[in-house]
Amino acid sequence: xxxxxxxxxxxxxxxxxxxxxxxxxxxxxxxxxxxxxxxxxxxxxxxxxxxxxxxxxxxxxxxxxxxxxxxxxxxxxxxxxxxxxxxxxxxxxxxxxxxxxxxxxxxxxxxxxxxxxxxxxxxxxxxxxxxxxxxxxxxxxxxxxxxxxxxxxxxxxxxxxxxxxxxxxxxxxxxxxxxxxxxxxxxxxxxxxxxxxxxxxxxxxxxxxxxxxxxxxxxxxxxxxxxxxxxxxxxxxxxxxxxxxxxxxxxxxxxxxxxxxxxxxxxxxxxxxxxxxxxxxxxxxxxxxxxxxxxxxxxxxxxxxxxxxxxxxxxxxxxxxxxxxxxxxxxxxxxxxxxxxxxxxxxxxxxxxxxxxxxxxxxxxxxxxxxxxxxxxxxxxxxxxxxxxxxxxxxxxxxxxxxxxxxxxxxxxxxxxxxxxxxxxxxxxxxxxxxxxxxxxxxxxxxxxxxxxxxxxxxxxxxxxxxxxxxxxxxxx
Numbered sequence: 056x057x058x059x060x061x062x063x064x065x066x067x068x069x070x071x072x073x074x075x076x077x078x079x080x081x082x083x084x085x086x087x088x089x090x091x092x093x094x095x096x097x098x099x100x101x102x103x104x105x106x107x108x109x110x111x112x113x114x115x116x117x118x119x120x121x122x123x124x125x126x127x128x129x130x131x132x133x134x135x136x137x138x139x140x141x142x143x144x145x146x147x148x149x150x151x152x153x154x155x156x157x158x159x160x161x162x163x164x165x166x167x168x169x170x171x172x173x174x175x176x177x178x179x180x181x182x183x184x185x186x187x188x189x190x191x192x193x194x195x196x197x198x199x200x201x202x203x204x205x206x207x208x209x210x211x212x213x214x215x216x217x218x219x220x221x222x223x224x225x226x227x228x229x230x231x232x233x234x235x236x237x238x239x240x241x242x243x244x245x246x247x248x249x250x251x252x253x254x255x256x257x258x259x260x261x262x263x264x265x266x267x268x269x270x271x272x273x274x275x276x277x278x279x280x281x282x283x284x285x286x287x288x289x290x291x292x293x294x295x296x297x298x299x300x301x302x303x304x305x306x307x308x309x310x311x312x313x314x315x316x317x318x319x320x321x322x323x324x325x326x327x328x329x330x331x332x333x334x335x336x337x338x339x340x341x342x343x344x345x346x347x348x349x350x351x352x353x354x355x356x357x358x359x360x361x362x363x364x365x366x367x368x369x370x371x372x373x374x375x376x377x378x379x380x381x382x383x384x385x386x387x388x389x390x391x392x393x394x395x396x397x398x399x400x401x402x403x404x405x406x407x408x409x410x411x412x413x414x415x416x417x418x419x420x421x422x423x424x425x426x427x428x429x430x431x432x433x434x435x436x437x438x439x440x441x442x443x444x445x446x447x448x449x450x451x452x453x454x455x456x457x458x459x460x461x462x463x464x465x466x467x468x469x470x471x472x473x474x475x476x477x478x479x480x481x482x483x484x485x486x487x488x489x490x491x492x493x494x495x496x497x498x499x500x501x502x503x504x505x506x507x508x509x510x511x512x513x514x515x516x517x518x519x520x521x522x523x524x525x526x527x528x529x530x531x532x
Contacts, residue, residue: 056088058096065103069259072295074111081107094131098124098138102145110260112300114153121146137180140169144184151191160195163188182211182220189227193234201231222251223261229268236485238275238478239361245269260302263292267306270313275481277366277473279316286310336373336387337471343389343418344473351410359403361476364394368470368484369445370432375469389418390433391473392441394480400437408435438480442467453492457499 061084068077081104088097101124108117124142133139147162163184170181185208192201205228212220225248232241248265252258266289273282290306297303344365352360372378373387393411395404411434416423442449445466446459456464468484475481491499511530518527 056091056093056096058084058088058093058099061087061096061100062103069296074107074296074298078104078107094127098127098131098142101127102142105145105149109149109152110297110300112152112302114149117149117153121149135169137169137173140166140173141180143169144187147191148187151187151194156191156195159191163191177211177214179211179215179217179220182208182215182224185211186220186224186227189231193227193231196234198231198234201234202228205231218251218255219257222248222255222257222265225251226261226265226268229265229272233268233271236275236478236482238272238481239476241268241478242272242276242476245272258292258296260293260296263289263296263306264302266292267302267309271309272478274309274313274316275472275478276475277471279313283310283313283317286313335376336371336378336389337367337376339389339419339421340367340373340391341471341473343414344391347414347418348391348393348411349474355410356403356407359395359399362395362399363407364438364472364475364477364480365391366394366470366472366475366480367391368468368472369441369466374466388422390423392433393435394438394441395435396479397437397439400435404435404437411435438483442483453495456491456495 061080065077065080065084068074068080081100084100085097085104088094088100101120105117105120105124108114108120124146128134128139128142133142143162144166147159147166150156150159150162166184167188170178170184174181185204189201189204189208192198192204205224209221209224209228212224225244229241229244229248232238232244245265245268249262249269252262252265266285270282270285270289273279273285275282286306286309290303290310293300293303293306348365352363356363367390368374369392371387378387393407395407400407414423436444439449446455446463448455448459451459464487468488472481472484490496515527515530518524518530
């Protein structure tokens with residue numbers, strides 16, 4: 056059987072993004088291999104079909120093909136060989152995609168033993184193994200282990216000068232850094248991947264993965280509109296090449312969330328005939344930053360801009376989006392917080408503060424918010440200093456959640472970040488948004504129940520004596 060002609064025809068179907076034709080080619084090829092008793096061709100085509108089923112999120116069908124592959128390899132006496140290990144790796148990938156993580160890890164370990172004994176350390180098969188094992192470690196939340204694996208893969212593929220494999224490895228690194236909420240590194244890796252894919256004319260599911268990571272990184276660092284464009288591009292590519300699989304739906308969820316962010320940002324707010332309804336502090340702060348302060352950072356602090364986060368969150372109705380023309384704080388106005396790590400602050404803190412203080416004193420007809428008004432609400436701070444101002448202490452331990460007031464926690468996660476290249480501030484906020492540790496949550500619920508019970512016992516009879524029946528009923532509730 057001429058299996059190469061089948062694979063060539065299969066490649067053509069994938070290039071046309073015709074998944075229906077691709078599956079039919081595989082099915083016909085498998086049937087032909089069985090008819091001609093060509094076990095070698097059959098094994099190769101079954102492996103191709105297994106990968107197809109994995110990529111199209113058809114887990115149960117992929118397991119059946121995996122069992123068929125293992126039975127065929129036993130029949131052919133391939134145990135311990137390189138083709139055997141490579142097939143095990145393919146099956147491990149299918150198990151990973153279907154959620155059978157422990158089974159997948161077992162097969163990865165078996166594959167690794169065979170490869171170590173049979174292949175040179177710089178083999179492309181070894182690089183492929185590290186790339187694929189990294190995906191499993193991502194699923195198992197061992198992101199540092201995944202990054203280590205991808206580093207080993209990258210050292211091999213760069214030596215071999217394989218552009219596609221280099222791009223795929225950088226795309227996988229971007230996804231690992233996303234899991235760590237390290238959006239600066241995630242963006243850098245995704246940009247490398249997408250540039251390589253573009254330069255080499257590669258458009259496929261791997262490109263979609265890199266675009267997804269780039270889109271999420273942009274959104275998380277305050278570039279929601281740009282991120283939305285990348286996410287839509289990723290969704291289009293994924294649907295084109297693999298249809299509406301599980302990853303496509305994940306991208307769609309991200310698109311919906313980002314559309315809401317962009318809509319909230321754009322709602323500065325204009326009615327149906329274009330008349331301004333209300334200028335919100337968050338939107339005003341973002342445009343003030345983008346028009347007046349971002350150019351200063353790009354010009355005067357170019358070497359440090361990746362270490363500078365800017366946004367508006369903390370105390371004040373504007374940070375919650377509750378400000379309107381009838382309810383603005385007395386120190387309301389355009390302004391934002393600029394946050395850096397202590398090392399960066401030591402180097403440029405004074406210059407950065409001077410740059411902030413040199414901004415126009417009025418913007419779009421509104422006076423600039425003061426940098427100090429009893430609390431540190433605007434200006435330049437270290438990250439730790441600002442969170443300490445909001446929470447009372449920082450860093451915090453799980454037990455600290457019991458003593459930090461709820462309102463203080465809310466000030467640390469409200470508002471918006473406009474840019475956060477390294478992702479440090481975003482990671483802190485994301486961790487806080489996960490809520491109370493379980494033992495603290497139980498304490499909080501018990502405390503609230505106790506207060507509610509005490510309130511009712513104390514006030515019910517008092518309300519009856521006053522003839523306030525409505526409030527007395529509320530006490531009983």
